[in-house]
Amino acid sequence: MSRTSEPAVTVLLPVYNGSRLLAEQIESVLSQTGVAVRLHIWDDASTDGSLDVCRVYEARDSRVTLHASAENAGLVKTVGLLAQTVQTPYFAMCDQDDIWDRDKLEVSIGALESRGAVLAYSDVRTVDEHGKVVDTSYWQSRRLRPLPRAGAPILSIYRNPVLGHTIVARREVAMHLGETPEGVRYYESWILSAAHSLGTSCAVERPLGSYRIHGHNLVGPAPSTTMARISRLLRTLPARQADRFHALDTMARYFPEVSDVTRTLGTSLPARIQAARSLYGLLTTTSTGQMTRLQRVRESAMTALSLSSDMKVGREKTVDVCFVLPGWALTPVGGYRVVYEYASLLAERGHSVAIVHLRMSHLRRRTPREIGMRAAYRAFRHRRPTWFDLSPRVSVVNEFTPDVGALPRARTLVATSVATAPIVAARVREQRVHGLYLIQGLEDFTVPLEEVEGSWRLPLERFVVSRWLLDELQGRGLDATLIENGVDRRVFRPDPARSSGTGVLAMVSDQAWKRTDLVVDAFTRLSRNRPDLPLRTFGVCERPNGLPPGVEHVREPSRAALADLYRASRVYLCASDKEGFGLPALEAMSSGCAVVTTDNGGVPGFAGEAVLVVPAGDADELYHGVETLLDDPELWDRYRGRGLVRAEQLDTARSCDLLEASMIDAWRPSER
Structure with a gap:
């Protein structure tokens, strides 16, 4: 494509006091492919030599235009001044200390055109001040999701995936910004x-x-521990609330319905309650996407509050079924996902x-972390899982004791x-109601085997997720339903x-029995013998030590x-010593991978001849x-085909039918 036919952006x-890292960012902007770039820089009265760096680039490259303020105006006002200079069909926001991929603008403008949007934004990886990768995905590290495509972007003031420097938009957006809003520290909500x-x-x-994380970011690194997250939440809450109110005021310019909410904001408790009610109502009507998402939030919150209120005064509301999990899971866990799906x-x-x-706090020592968890x-008694889209009709209660x-x-x-x-079991005896036990693994890694067997003998109807677990129970003279x-x-x-992927994928974990060491060993050999083969890992843990540099790790x-x-991926690798079931292997089969697994009980149990099984713990095999x-393409195709057939046979709805039938049968005697 000739330069004249490339889209102009x-x-x-x-810029303000960013001289140390500024040149690297400017170079990455001027190196963009597939677009005709113009770079407009506005120095906001820097005192560290940033202006001199900018002057060098203006003199060197005709695509660079430099503006400068005599007095510091602040970030948002400077953005407003820059927006007035846009004359091209597209514009993009940029920070002074990051590094762009060479195709950033080309990909973003392609998304704008293919989806008919006026603004595009993207995920970024996070790096430290030296450029070393900290997280391969900012969204995944903060458990963020894209916003609904239309309507007032109110969700952005609570869980915002849009970092300003990822914004690429049409010129009409810049022309529509209007007067710079007062009191706003971040410009994202304004442009959105x-x-x-x-x-x-x-x-x-x-x-x-x-995205470079360092001590001078407006948005800093995410706290790494629960205590640190709680501490930062309490420390920054007043400022964050103020930011949200200012963002709502800004949105009210463009969405009249938001102004109804902002007028009710005040310092009194009744005013805040009324504002919250108005905000919930607005969130459920601004767009189809938001209505679906936030109607769930609204309904589940009301259900949970009603349930907890009844419990406090002893007038317990009876529900049909209550699942009891051992504490909340902040990151994806296979067993929790199964329960949430049912x-x-x-x-x-x-x-x-x-x-x-129910957090098993009685089994833990009273440490500062436990005090923080209490x-x-x-504080978050009705907190719902952020990584699973739980039905709004399911109420959630979190109990520390x-x-x-x-x-x-x-x-x-x-x-x-x-x-x-x-x-x-104790509650079932007390209330004389129906009790079930969903057994998803041999949990001898948490308690002695004798205690596991004792739990199986409790007077609860038993359901197991794997054939090998069924054999374990039947071998002890216990009945169970698969x-x-x-x-x-x-x-x-x-x-x-396409008929298949091209690489090898494996899940990794901090849990020893998942055998991440075997994955590292296999990937080290593969990277040495097949240097062009894409290798990827995923999991809730950090990148494992020892993985070859070319392996991509995706966290959460x-x-x-x-x-x-x-x-x-062409092949999925499961290295565990044991699995209650092995849901990722089933997902891989359903997605078209051929699966190699150790003889870990769970995966061979449900997959049978649809997977290639090797001895557990054997790195060579x-x-x-x-x-x-x-x-062997023919062998690969055989296992892939068998996997697709077997995955189609395993349906959550059919399994739920069995669970539901057991419940209904148990309820009938009391209803006659």
């Missing part, structure tokens, strides 16, 4: 509001640059459903672990545009991102299993 770069009042936004769900399905079928997260459970009295009155109570089984886990084939499906991927990882599938 003006990059807006506000203007854009959404003109059309829609779109997200590019891949990193298009490196809860959502039962709720959508018309049953009233509650989930209680405070967190009290594992007490029988913490459970609501329910027609069926479901234990989900060796820790919660005794508590559920309900194998299913897969959501709407998410985990093959890519119709969303379900959609995980499905993309499966589809991009695991590596050779992967090599065999990569070298």
Whole structure:
């Protein structure tokens, strides 16, 4: 493509005392491919030599235009001044200390055109001040999701995935900004509001640059511990609330319905309650996407509050079924996902459903972390999982103390672990209701085997997720019903545009029995013998030590991102010593991967001849299993085909049918 036919874009770069890292950012802007770049810099009365750096580039490159203020005006006002200089069809925001990928603007403008949007934004990787990668995805590290494409972007003032320097938009947005808002520290809500009042936004769900985290960022690094998160929340709460109020005021310019909310904001408690009610109502009507998401928030919050209120005064509201989990899970956990899926399905079928997260605090020492967790459970008593889209009809209660009295009155109570089984059994005896025990693994890694077996013998109806678990119980003279886990084939499906991916994928974990060491060993050999083979890992843990430099690690991927990882891979590798079920392997099969697994009980149990099985703990056999599938296209195609057939047979809804039938059968005698 000739330079004259490339789309023209003006990059807006506000600068204030950024001389140390400024040159690297400017170079990455001027090196953009597929677009005709103009760089407009505005120095906001810097005192550290930044202006001199900018003058050098203006003299060297005709694409650079420099402006300067005599007095410091602040970031947002400087952005407003820069926006007035845009004459090209597109403009892009830029920070002074980051690094752009060479195709950032080309990809973003392509997204604008293909999706008919007026503003695009993207994920970024985070790096330290020396450029070393800290997280491969800013969104994943902060558990963020793209915003609804239309309507007042109110969600952005609570969980904002839009970093200002990722914004690429049409010129009409710059022209629609108007007067600079007062009191606003961040310009994202300003530009987003203007854009959404003109059309829609779109997200590019891949990193298009490196966001440099250091001590001078407006948005700093995410705290690494629970105590640090709580401490920062309390310390920054007043300023964050002020930022939100200012952002709402800014949105009111473009969305008249928001002004109804801002008028009710005040210092008195009644005024804040009224504002909150108005805000919830607005969030559920501004757009179809927001209505779906926030109607769930509204309904579940009201249900949970009603439930907790009844419990406080002793007038317990009876629900059809209550699942009891051992504490909340801040990151994706396979066993929790299974419970959440059953809860959502039962709720959508018309049953009233509650989930209680009981932290097993009696098993833990009284440490500063536990004191912090107690405070967190009290502050977020109805906190819902952020990584799973739980049905709005499911109420959630989080209890720090594992007490029988913490459970609501329910027609069926479901234990989900060796820790919660005794508590559920005691409540079942007390209330004389139906009790189930969903057994998802041999939990001898948390308690002695004798205690696990003791929980199995409690007077609860037993369900197991794997055939090997069924054998374990039957070998002890215990009956159980097999309900194998299913897969959501709407998410985990093959890519119709290509027959297969090209790389190898594996899940890694800090848990020793997941055998990350075997994954590292196999990937080290593969990277040495097949240097062009894409190798990827994912998990909730940090990048494991020892992984070859060329291996991509994705931390806490969303379900959609995980499905993309499966589809991009030819072989999935499961290295665990033992698995209750092995849901990721099933997801990989459903997405079109051939699977190599150790003989860990769970995966061979549900997959049978649909996977290539090697001895557990054998690094050589695991590596050779992967090599065999990569070298033999016919064998690979055979395992892939078997995997797709088996995955189609495993359906969560069918498993839920068995669970529901057991509950209904147990309820009938009391209703005659």
